[in-house]
Amino acid sequence: MKLIRFFSLVAVAALTLTPAHVESQEIANAYRDAANRLIDAATANDDAYTRLGEVVDLFGARVAGSVALENAHDWILEQMEADGLDNVQADHLLIPHWVRGKESLHMILPRPRELPMLGLGGSIGTPPGGIRAEVMVVSDFAELTVRADEAHGKIVLFDVPFTSYGATVAYRSQGAIAAGRVGAAASIIRSVTPYSQQTPHTGNSNYADDVTKIPHAAITVEDAEMIHRMVDRGERVELHLSMEAQTLPDAPSRNVMAEITGSEFPNEVVVLGGHTDSWDVGQGAMDDMGGVVAAWEAVRLMKELGLQPRRTVRVVGWTSEENGGPGGPEYARQHADEDHVLAMESDGGVFKPSGFGFTGSDEAFAMMTEIGTLLDRIGSGTITRGGGGADIGPLMQTGVPGMGLNVDGTKYFWYHHTDADTLDKLSPDEVALCVATMAVIAYVVADMPTRLPR
Amino acid sequence: MKLIRFFSLVAVAALTLTPAHVESQEIANAYRDAANRLIDAATANDDAYTRLGEVVDLFGARVAGSVALENAHDWILEQMEADGLDNVQADHLLIPHWVRGKESLHMILPRPRELPMLGLGGSIGTPPGGIRAEVMVVSDFAELTVRADEAHGKIVLFDVPFTSYGATVAYRSQGAIAAGRVGAAASIIRSVTPYSQQTPHTGNSNYADDVTKIPHAAITVEDAEMIHRMVDRGERVELHLSMEAQTLPDAPSRNVMAEITGSEFPNEVVVLGGHTDSWDVGQGAMDDMGGVVAAWEAVRLMKELGLQPRRTVRVVGWTSEENGGPGGPEYARQHADEDHVLAMESDGGVFKPSGFGFTGSDEAFAMMTEIGTLLDRIGSGTITRGGGGADIGPLMQTGVPGMGLNVDGTKYFWYHHTDADTLDKLSPDEVALCVATMAVIAYVVADMPTRLPR
Numbered sequence: 001m002k003l004i005r006f007f008s009l010v011a012v013a014a015l016t017l018t019p020a021h022v023e024s025q026e027i028a029n030a031y032r033d034a035a036n037r038l039i040d041a042a043t044a045n046d047d048a049y050t051r052l053g054e055v056v057d058l059f060g061a062r063v064a065g066s067v068a069l070e071n072a073h074d075w076i077l078e079q080m081e082a083d084g085l086d087n088v089q090a091d092h093l094l095i096p097h098w099v100r101g102k103e104s105l106h107m108i109l110p111r112p113r114e115l116p117m118l119g120l121g122g123s124i125g126t127p128p129g130g131i132r133a134e135v136m137v138v139s140d141f142a143e144l145t146v147r148a149d150e151a152h153g154k155i156v157l158f159d160v161p162f163t164s165y166g167a168t169v170a171y172r173s174q175g176a177i178a179a180g181r182v183g184a185a186a187s188i189i190r191s192v193t194p195y196s197q198q199t200p201h202t203g204n205s206n207y208a209d210d211v212t213k214i215p216h217a218a219i220t221v222e223d224a225e226m227i228h229r230m231v232d233r234g235e236r237v238e239l240h241l242s243m244e245a246q247t248l249p250d251a252p253s254r255n256v257m258a259e260i261t262g263s264e265f266p267n268e269v270v271v272l273g274g275h276t277d278s279w280d281v282g283q284g285a286m287d288d289m290g291g292v293v294a295a296w297e298a299v300r301l302m303k304e305l306g307l308q309p310r311r312t313v314r315v316v317g318w319t320s321e322e323n324g325g326p327g328g329p330e331y332a333r334q335h336a337d338e339d340h341v342l343a344m345e346s347d348g349g350v351f352k353p354s355g356f357g358f359t360g361s362d363e364a365f366a367m368m369t370e371i372g373t374l375l376d377r378i379g380s381g382t383i384t385r386g387g388g389g390a391d392i393g394p395l396m397q398t399g400v401p402g403m404g405l406n407v408d409g410t411k412y413f414w415y416h417h418t419d420a421d422t423l424d425k426l427s428p429d430e431v432a433l434c435v436a437t438m439a440v441i442a443y444v445v446a447d448m449p450t451r452l453p454r
Numbered sequence: 455m456k457l458i459r460f461f462s463l464v465a466v467a468a469l470t471l472t473p474a475h476v477e478s479q480e481i482a483n484a485y486r487d488a489a490n491r492l493i494d495a496a497t498a499n500d501d502a503y504t505r506l507g508e509v510v511d512l513f514g515a516r517v518a519g520s521v522a523l524e525n526a527h528d529w530i531l532e533q534m535e536a537d538g539l540d541n542v543q544a545d546h547l548l549i550p551h552w553v554r555g556k557e558s559l560h561m562i563l564p565r566p567r568e569l570p571m572l573g574l575g576g577s578i579g580t581p582p583g584g585i586r587a588e589v590m591v592v593s594d595f596a597e598l599t600v601r602a603d604e605a606h607g608k609i610v611l612f613d614v615p616f617t618s619y620g621a622t623v624a625y626r627s628q629g630a631i632a633a634g635r636v637g638a639a640a641s642i643i644r645s646v647t648p649y650s651q652q653t654p655h656t657g658n659s660n661y662a663d664d665v666t667k668i669p670h671a672a673i674t675v676e677d678a679e680m681i682h683r684m685v686d687r688g689e690r691v692e693l694h695l696s697m698e699a700q701t702l703p704d705a706p707s708r709n710v711m712a713e714i715t716g717s718e719f720p721n722e723v724v725v726l727g728g729h730t731d732s733w734d735v736g737q738g739a740m741d742d743m744g745g746v747v748a749a750w751e752a753v754r755l756m757k758e759l760g761l762q763p764r765r766t767v768r769v770v771g772w773t774s775e776e777n778g779g780p781g782g783p784e785y786a787r788q789h790a791d792e793d794h795v796l797a798m799e800s801d802g803g804v805f806k807p808s809g810f811g812f813t814g815s816d817e818a819f820a821m822m823t824e825i826g827t828l829l830d831r832i833g834s835g836t837i838t839r840g841g842g843g844a845d846i847g848p849l850m851q852t853g854v855p856g857m858g859l860n861v862d863g864t865k866y867f868w869y870h871h872t873d874a875d876t877l878d879k880l881s882p883d884e885v886a887l888c889v890a891t892m893a894v895i896a897y898v899v900a901d902m903p904t905r906l907p908r
Contacts, residue, residue, distance in 0.1 A: 057683055060567060068565075111522075113514055116873070197651040197874035198736075222876040226511055226737075229877075233508070282652075283680075419570070420651035422676040423683075 020363055024370030027448050034307060034447075035374035035440045041301050042436035043378070048297040049428035051079075052290055052350075056283035056423055063280035064320040065097030065251035072276060073256050076292075076317055083300045085258035085315075093330040094250040095320035098122055100280055101244025105188075105219065108132065109238040110230060115223045117188075118202040118281065118417075119245045120172060121323050123216040126186070130242035131155065131215065133185045137231045141170075141178055152183035155239050159224040162194040165413060169203070176216035177208045186215045186241050190224035195414045198222050202279045203417045204323050215243050255331050257316040258296075260303055262446065264310035269335075270446040271314045272298065272344035272438055275321035275391055282421035286412070290426060290434070291346030291405070292317040298439035309446035311341060318391040321347070322417075332394035341452050342445050343396060345389030346405040349412045350426055350434040353380040353405055356441065357387015360401030363453045368403070371444050380437040382406070399454055403441075405434060474817050478824030481902050488761060488901075489828035489894045495755050496890035497832070502751040503882035505533075506744055506804075510737035510877055517734035518774040519551030519705035526730060527710050530746075530771055537754045539712035539769075547784040548704040549774035552576055554734055555698025559642075559673065562586065563692040564684060569677045571642075572656040572735065572871075573699045574626060575777050577670040580640070584696035585609065585669065587639045591685045595624075595632055606637035609693050613678040616648040619867060623657070630670035631662045640669045640695050644678035649868045652676050656733045657871045658777050669697050707731075709785050711770040712750075714757055716900065718764035723789075724900040725768045726752065726798035726892055729775035729845055736875035740866070744880060744888070745800030745859070746771040752893035763900035765795060772845040775801070776871075786848035795906050796899050797850060799843030800859040803866045804880055804888040807834040807859055810895065811841015814855030817907045822857070825898050834891040836860070853908055857895075859888060 042048070055072060062069035073090065080088045098121055105117040136154040138144045144156065156179040158171040171189045179187035191201035198220045207213045230237050256276065262268060274291020278284020292315075299315045302308070318327035344356070355375070358368050368383045375381030388402035396402035407430075415421040445452050496502070509526060516523035527544065534542045552575055559571040573579075590608040592598045598610065610633040612625040625643045633641035645655035652674045661667045684691050710730065716722060728745020732738020746769075753769045756762070772781035798810070809829070812822050822837045829835030842856035850856035861884075869875040899906050 053683055054687070057680055057687075058565070060565060111512070111514060197653045197868065197872065198876075199651045222874065222878055225878050226876070229507055229511055233511075414651065418651065420676065422652075422680070424676055424679050 020366055021370070023450065024367040027444065028370045028373050031374060031444045034443060037305055038301055038439040038443060039378055039436040041305055042297070042439060043432045046428040046432070048293055048435045049426065049431045051297065052285060052293040052431060053423050055293065056285045056289055060283055061280045062276060062278050062284055064095045064253065064277045064323050064325055065099070065248065066280070069277050069319070070253065073254050076256050076276070080258035084303060085299065086261045088258040090254035090256050091331065091334050092252060092254055093326055095253040095325045095327070096323045097248040097251040098323060099246060099248060101125065101246065103243040103245065105217065106240045107237065108240055110235045115219050116198050116200050117217050117219050118200040119217045119243045120202055120205040121279065122205050122247065123176065123243065123245045124213050125243045125245045126215050126241055130240050131185050132238060132240045135227055135231065135237040135239055137228045144178055144182060148182040151179065153185050155186045155188055155241065156184040157224060157227060158189045159228045160190055162192060162413070165192065168192045172203050172218065173206050176205055176214055177211050180211040180214045184214060189218050190221055191218045193221065193413050193416070196221035199418050199420060201417045202281060215241060217241065217243065253319040255316055255318050255327055257314055258299070259312050259314040260299060260308055262311040263308050266312050268311040268339050268341050268451065269314050270311055270342045270442050271316055271340055272442050273316035273318060273391065274346050275319065275327060276317040277320050277322050278421070279322055279417050281417070281419040283423060284421060285423045286349040286415055286421045286425055287417070288321070288347045290350035290431060294346050294350050294431060294434040295438055297435040298442055301435065301439050302443055307443055309443055311446040313442050313446045321390050328391035329394045332398065340395055340400040343392035343400050343402045344438060344442060345392045346434060346438065347389045347391070348405060348407050348409055350431045351407040351409065352430045353407050353434050353437045355380055355382035355384065355406050356403040357384050357406055358401070358403040359386055359388050359396060361453055364401050367452060371441060374440050374444065375437055378433055378436060380433055401452060401454065405438065407434070474820055475824070477904065478821040481898065482824045482827050485828060485898045488897060491759055492755055492893040492897060493832055493890040495759055496751070496893060497886045500882040500886070502747055502889045503880065503885045505751065506739060506747040506885060507877050509747065510739045510743055514737055515734045516730060516732050516738055518549045518707065518731045518777050518779055519553070519702065520734070523731050523773070524707065527708050530710050530730070534712040538757060539753065540715045542712040544708035544710050545785065545788050546706060546708055547780055549707040549779045549781070550777045551702040551705040552777060553700060553702060555579065555700065557697040557699065559671065560694045561691065562694055564689045569673050570652050570654050571671050571673050572654040573669070573671045573697045574656055574659040575733065576659050576701065577630065577697065577699045578667050579697040579699040580669050580695055584694050585639050586692060586694040589681055589685065589691040589693055591682045598632055598636060602636040605633065607639050609640045609642055609695065610638040611678060611681060612643045613682045614644055616646060616867070619646065622646045626657050626672065627660050630659055630668055631665050634665040634668045638668060643672050644675055645672045647675065647867050647870065650675035653872050653874060655871045656735060669695060671695065671697065707773040709770055709772050709781055711768055712753070713766050713768040714753060714762055716765040717762050720766050722765040722793050722795050722905065723768050724765055724796045724896050725770055725794055726896050727770035727772060727845065728800050729773065729781060730771040731774050731776050732875070733776055733871050735871070735873040737877060738875055739877045740803040740869055740875045740879055741871070742775070742801045744804035744885060748800050748804050748885060748888040749892055751889045752896055755889065755893050756897055761897055763897055765900040767896050767900045775844050782845035783848045786852065794849055794854040797846035797854050797856045798892060798896060799846045800888060800892065801843045801845070802859060802861050802863055804885045805861040805863065806884045807861050807888050807891045809834055809836030809838065809860050810857040811838050811860055812855070812857045813840055813842050813850060815907055818855050821906060825895060828894050828898065829891055832887055832890060834887060855906060855908065859892065861888070
């Protein structure tokens, strides 16, 4: 029974194989040795993890506009030169420069407590002396709309449990607009996370031109729930919020990059990378220096193994991703005249990789699926439909096929934009698997005789 | 095959049954209805969790010597009266009064970072202006001994990964003595925990009479590992530690308690409880107001159901457990003339209960094992050998059988002595199961015709 099923599946598969499939399988077979060499080299030691540790320990958090970010860029460029990579280069651009300054949040009533908090990126500060006001707690935007006439002069707290990032982050990005529109004095959100140890999470936020700007900050899950319980019991909760946050004039920054120039088609480029900036907390190890280092190590390993592909492979550390800044768009603009074959990004944390989400034509997807089989031995060859990244999005909009590394994201949002995004949350083995995964795909696509179709 | 095995097991069991076993089984059978009523009532609603939420939200952290702790005691006594319990009573005593004051720890070299930290209970403060010194990192006491001549004037960092609480807590309790003995200026430990989100853990610590006292504090796992990596790379790490901690004169406090007076043997007492104090962070919800409330609700449920036992059941909230204070010893001293039949404590967090650890005679253990079967329907009837608690330890030393509630402690040390020990870490259902578990055992032992043997 089992055998019969097996044979009929093979027969069906054979019948549906297109010439492109056959060609893809041939490509995969042709690159098995190279792929195995890359995998073996990536997983032979902890080099990637060690390099990641060096950069995040040396520079710590690297918020857009900070000296730390530019010092990290200098260091990366030096190290890329030392690695012997080609065309080590920095593209200059101006990026937003938001600074937190001093900030604090105290519960005054019903009893004193200093609440762990983080102002949200882009928020204005409070007036000198801060804002003291009663709290109005709502569970979602709909409740705020229903109770809009209660909000004037209050500090609105959005106590919204995490469901998915996409759904819950709306309160971080739009909360100050919604609360400002109904006359609130300030807006506070429950941090966007499924798990907390009194851990505030920062992140980008927005204002609208037609709504008065109010300060916008995040508190912990614990304190949001506590305040909600207090208010439900009929207690009056008053908070004192003090924030010096301000947006300074745009600051100079750089996208940093290096290559292995293609031996045959140097003008065709496979680009891979992550973003170098983080928020101003933690080490930005997971989000996203890990992505930068994994891509960088992938390219460095090709160099070390003497695997110069026919096309150019380029690693890029994009700047200013966190605040919706222009790193990705500027790269696309400044390199618009180049022929990008594929763009690849890692920005979901360098945890155990499972493969990639791919955006491109059916023909290209079929080809990537076959190439992915080269990663089966480390379990990271599953190519799924749809994927990319914030930094490669502008390139992809011009028609370049794009892909984002898929990883085990179980704990990603536990650490996302917090002081706990630190090296120890990652494992040397898993970082090495990310390097291997990016290296194999990038190398094969850069070297294979047929160009990846659009 | 299966049937044969079953019958032979029954035969073996029957052959080994002692008269005490038979009697125990009869007791268990006689109390099945009462046990089921207690279990049904405890698990019918979220009353225990709601009461726990009220007390921890109203008063927050309750460190020994604080106004918050004594306000909580007042509230508990009022509520016990309102519950209609008998002999609501406060035993007065003096307890240690350590205060944290302002404190901070900054990394100066190799780059600035404010490190989350908590001074350890009992620590002295730094001189005004703080202590700035190079860090010496050691992995254990043995390494400090080997490198003792390097320690003079340094801040010693014990970067000791968590293995078990018993093993790792030695660095919290003895670190300042070991570092002081070799001339260090201050002692810092990696927080005693298997998991961290930049979470510092406080807790009690000690000095020795023959060693100069030095300030003693905890940093996070993340920062301890980072500093260790920096030093391993050959970087010089300098910290600036500032602590205003001091020990004030002993403060007045109370053990708070209430009873259901026994109908037949009022002078025979089954005592159960937990400790009311916490450290000065978080809400002390898990450690240990949850234990106090579970025991209290167990007794209140007997009252509500009209289950007045033959012997007296007494719930106690002991004070000042965290700093090794005199709550438990003073209870034993002030109630030395009473006839305690059994002492029961919950101080491992009111997570999903599995049963009790019991300390007493073989005969008593056999009886408790049979009574435990009344809890089989909620999976919390497993009685294991050995157990008790810090607060009932002094009673147990006088020969009173003792038992400690066993729970799923998987995450206990994630929150222990941190700002994240808050209500949300507990579940209403699991708290209710703890109530049911304590209620059934306490009621049966207090009511059964035969006194629990010593």
